[in-house]
Amino acid sequence: EARRLLPVLREIADEVGPGAGRQGRVADYIPALSGVDPAAFGFAVAGVDGEVLGVDGWRTPFSIQSVSKVFSLALALAGGGESLWARVGREPSGNPFNSLVQLEHEDGIPRNPFINAGALVVTDRLLTLTGDARGAVLDLLRAESGNPDIDFDPDVARSEAARGDRNAALAHFMAGYGNLENPVAHVLEHYFWQCSIAMSCRDLAAAGLFLARHGLRGDGSRLLDRSAAKRINSIMLTCGAYDAAGEFAYRVGLPGKSGVGGGILAVVPGRCTLCVWSPALDRHGNSVAGVDALDRFTTLTGLSVF
Numbered sequence: 139e140a141r142r143l144l145p146v147l148r149e150i151a152d153e154v155g156p157g158a159g160r161q162g163r164v165a166d167y168i169p170a171l172s173g174v175d176p177a178a179f180g181f182a183v184a185g186v187d188g189e190v191l192g193v194d195g196w197r198t199p200f201s202i203q204s205v206s207k208v209f210s211l212a213l214a215l216a217g218g219g220e221s222l223w224a225r226v227g228r229e230p231s232g233n234p235f236n237s238l239v240q241l242e243h244e245d246g247i248p249r250n251p252f253i254n255a256g257a258l259v260v261t262d263r264l265l266t267l268t269g270d271a272r273g274a275v276l277d278l279l280r281a282e283s284g285n286p287d288i289d290f291d292p293d294v295a296r297s298e299a300a301r302g303d304r305n306a307a308l309a310h311f312m313a314g315y316g317n318l319e320n321p322v323a324h325v326l327e328h329y330f331w332q333c334s335i336a337m338s339c340r341d342l343a344a345a346g347l348f349l350a351r352h353g354l355r356g357d358g359s360r361l362l363d364r365s366a367a368k369r370i371n372s373i374m375l376t377c378g379a380y381d382a383a384g385e386f387a388y389r390v391g392l393p394g395k396s397g398v399g400g401g402i403l404a405v406v407p408g409r410c411t412l413c414v415w416s417p418a419l420d421r422h423g424n425s426v427a428g429v430d431a432l433d434r435f436t437t438l439t440g441l442s443v444f
């Protein structure tokens with residue numbers, strides 16, 4: 139599958155790659171992210187058979203940021219099951235990823251697991267389940283990508299914590315409603331470190347394959363049942379691009395999850411995963427060239443969920 143699709147990635151990279159960085163802005167809320175080259179571009183495809191191929195900067199590690207939220211959600215559902223949904227919803231928020239406003243109206247229950255408030259609840263759940271949420275996410279990413287060298291970026295994690303007032307406010311607010319089981323400082327630390335993981339398009343596309351394989355891991359064992367895998371894909375489709383999730387679904391037509399490091403992981407269930415990276419972001423925090431590349435991919439190949 140990857141071999142068959144590689145020429146399409148090449149064609150898209152030749153069209154989109156040279157313009158990467160001309161529109162949008164690199165995330166600048168922490169110095170460790172603002173120094174990244176806005177014109178960088180990488181694109182990888184992983185077939186359900188496990189073959190991964192890509193073009194341009196597909197082997198360059200970047201900060202995965204919110205793409206990590208897919209993996210923490212998968213682990214929290216795999217380990218703790220449906221009881222998670224008593225503490226976090228699954229509706230698109232229509233608000234920025236770090237928004238506070240809906241929490242007060244909804245009694246400290248975040249709208250979905252892919253905005254920051256929801257991801258903090260998921261990390262909290264994973265902490266209770268494993269004792270080491272960030273370690274559990276890292277282990278899953280290493281195992282599924284087959285790359286034991288994947289690691290946290292301590293610079294990113296520390297500066298995230300130093301500029302973490304907004305996330306701390308979200309966590310304290312939810313704790314005030316009794317929606318965190320662990321101390322706020324502990325939850326925040328695991329969340330910041332989880333977001334700081336550095337990976338390439340190659341490794342992220344490979345690591346996400348269980349979502350294209352209806353829950354099966356690379357070694358053939360089951361991480362999620364079919365229904366749970368379907369549900370995560372559904373939430374990626376409806377909530378994976380923050381307050382631009384509707385626009386993403388409209389243009390791309392695939393489950394996807396973006397991060398402010400400029401990465402986007404997308405899933406074609408039963409076929410393949412795609413990971414694209416380009417650090418210049420639109421005002422919602424999604425990679426401009428990344429969304430453009432995925433839009434072209436589904437248009438050219440007809441591979442979407444619709």
Ligand code: GLN
Nearest residue numbers: 203204235254333397398
């Ligand atoms: N670590 C970032 C934050 O919590 C992740 C945000 C993102 O990728 N949207 O603000």
